[in-house]
Amino acid sequence: MSFPTTTQPNVLAQRMEGPSPAVAVAKDLARRGVMIAPASIVLGAVFWGTDGALSVALGLGIVVVNFLLAAAMLGYAARISLALMAGAALFGFLIRLGLITIAVLLVRNEPWVELVPLGISLIISHLGLLFWEMRFVSASLAFPGLKPPPNERRIIQEPEMNPVEQQEQL
Amino acid sequence: MKNASAASGAGYAYGLAAIGPGIGIGYLVGQAVQAMARQPESAGQVQTTMFLGIAFTEALALIGFVVFILLKFV
Numbered sequence A: 001m002s003f004p005t006t007t008q009p010n011v012l013a014q015r016m017e018g019p020s021p022a023v024a025v026a027k028d029l030a031r032r033g034v035m036i037a038p039a040s041i042v043l044g045a046v047f048w049g050t051d052g053a054l055s056v057a058l059g060l061g062i063v064v065v066n067f068l069l070a071a072a073m074l075g076y077a078a079r080i081s082l083a084l085m086a087g088a089a090l091f092g093f094l095i096r097l098g099l100i101t102i103a104v105l106l107v108r109n110e111p112w113v114e115l116v117p118l119g120i121s122l123i124i125s126h127l128g129l130l131f132w133e134m135r136f137v138s139a140s141l142a143f144p145g146l147k148p149p150p151n152e153r154r155i156i157q158e159p160e161m162n163p164v165e166q167q168e169q170l
Numbered sequence B: 001m002k003n004a005s006a007a008s009g010a011g012y013a014y015g016l017a018a019i020g021p022g023i024g025i026g027y028l029v030g031q032a033v034q035a036m037a038r039q040p041e042s043a044g045q046v047q048t049t050m051f052l053g054i055a056f057t058e059a060l061a062l063i064g065f066v067v068f069i070l071l072k073f074v
Helices: A021-078 A082-107 A115-137 A150-157 A163-169 B002-038 B040-073
Strands: none
Touching: A021 A082, A021 A115, A021 B040, A082 B002, A082 B040, A115 B040, B002 B040
16 A cells, blocks of 8 residues: 655645736836837837827737736636636637737728738837846846845845955954 | 638638647646645746746747738738
């Protein structure tokens, strides 16, 4: 007769409590999206005119709403159970891809929509915002708002003195 | 004939571009959930990493979607 030596964690019974870090990251991404919006819209206007500017704004809006929706779904599901969060991540991907498709197909025949700047803004803003966010998240992974100021980081990064050097200084 | 080829190519681009990220997100989320279940104290960090991973993986599907609309409608 053998007894199990390890216990498998039950993902159905576990859930996350407190504020969702995904929502915090998504809000940060949305804030940065608003920050880059004027420059992106101006670039769209320079290359494709007023229609290009409107299309770039639409693309940026779709990307930001996509981030917020993804984080809201993950955060809500994680408070119920981790297994539901996995389901929300997978089906959320399909649902959001479908929503993006519907949103673009609904407006594609509108006279103010240029598909090339819309597509370019979708890809570049999505990847650009993510890479920008990565710089801050890597400093303080769980909560980007808690990134230490540069002075404190410098102190942390200084190499520790070995005991012999410490005794010499004393 | 040319339109039919473009339409087929667009469909394949969209479909294939959605399959890869689907597999990637499934694997990523599975591993993340296992990590959260084993170490609940680091669930916040794992969820942040998972969210960014999902978003990066989703970019592939977005690129496929953009190729689809450009092939089909431009």
